[in-house]
Amino acid sequence: MKIFTHIGQYLLLMGKVFSRPERLRIFLKQVFKEIEIIGMNSLGIVAIVSVFMGAVLTLQVGINFVHPLIPNYLIGLTVRDTMILEFASTIICLILAGKAGSNIASEIGTMRITDQIDALEIMGVNSATHLILPKVIAALLFFPILTLISIILGVAGGIGVSLLTDVVTFYDYVDGLRLFFHPYYILYTMVKMLIYAFIITTVSSYHGYFTNGGALEVGKSSTKAVVYSIIAILVMDLVITQLMLT
């Protein structure tokens, strides 16, 4: 039964979040600030993980595709499609749920327990719109960019392996990258990323916003935010894939 209470509370909060901001200029300033905190500050981790995963994926596929009937260019194709279909959106968002999600929950949770949210409400400011909406907009704007960067760097990681090892030649790898490309896959991964961006920011904000108690509870909220965001992402991954790819 508790789950229905949470869903109801979450929906009510969303109703409060999506209302007109008090001052557009201040709102835009907040959005840019959040783009820096949620998006730009995640660039490093996304870049590192993508390059290494692309490289490892190339090595693993190369090692396993050792059959005279399997052409080597399939290595490049497999890495490209894996990066586009699953890695650059779902896996990157699982990482972002840990990084950005916990950051959001702890920031809002701390504001709750130190009465900063009450202070906003007393001033007549809609605290939900003021605090949460800029984060949602920032993530919706910047997470797709992170996806593109992740795809490019993952593929580049594979190129690195093709140049440094003899698992696959550079020419075979690039041949594979250029074969049977479906632009629809990009749309699919972008749709996933937008939905994940919404999940990460709103679920984390929800857990932060309803924090009760002290510093310990802020930590608990932060953990819950990450766990529930990850579960929601995995469920939505299944649903979107069923809807868009089958």
Next chain:
Amino acid sequence: MIRIENIVKTFSGVKILHEVSAEFYAGKTNLIIGQSGSGKTVLLKCIVGLHHPDQGNVFYGDRNYSQANFNVKKEIRKEIGMVFQGSALFTSETIQDNVMFPLNMFGKQTKKEKQIRVDQCLERVGIDGTNLFFPGELSGGMQKRAAIARAIVLNPKYLFCDEPNSGLDPITSLKIDELISDITKEYNITSIINTHDMNSLMQIGENILFLNDGVKAWEGTNKEMFNSDSEVFNSFVFASEIAKILKQKQ
């Protein structure tokens, strides 16, 4: 003036406030006192609208805040300034940005006019020159002053302070009390202060409401309190030996 009528508030089946009624006057420092857990903060939050009372009404002048629609409530809230127990300053913003925040949100002044107003407020509370400091870089007393500056920047009609002296030394506490009292008179504000600080009570308690287990147990001024015949009130206010001697001397 603020008037509350028969306020009842219950949490998880436990009644915290039992039909509390009172009046708080403009230009006077109104104090809500009581032991920890007596319902002071809950009452204050019911008055400012952070809690919705289960029963009863809160009137700001003639306007019934409890029954008001969203827009009326929003207008009333713009007339309210509040100082929280822990200051509740935005920790990631400078003191200047904290004080300027209400002006940016609701003010129509130019940037220069806002800056002048912020400087005026910081000077009024005695922390001019701290504009570019972050709250964490200031002492507890200075943070309280900054919170007061933020609360008065929009010239509120109503000022609420939740335990403004908690965590402060006696001298700083007295200074904060005097500051709130002076501001109340200077701008003819209706101020309500939640406290269990006995010095505040004697120093600035012009209208005192004593809560005992969520029930209004006594009401009066700091001069009348020495003649009180309420047992629970006397045992709370004159609990220490010094206070008992003071009462005898009166």
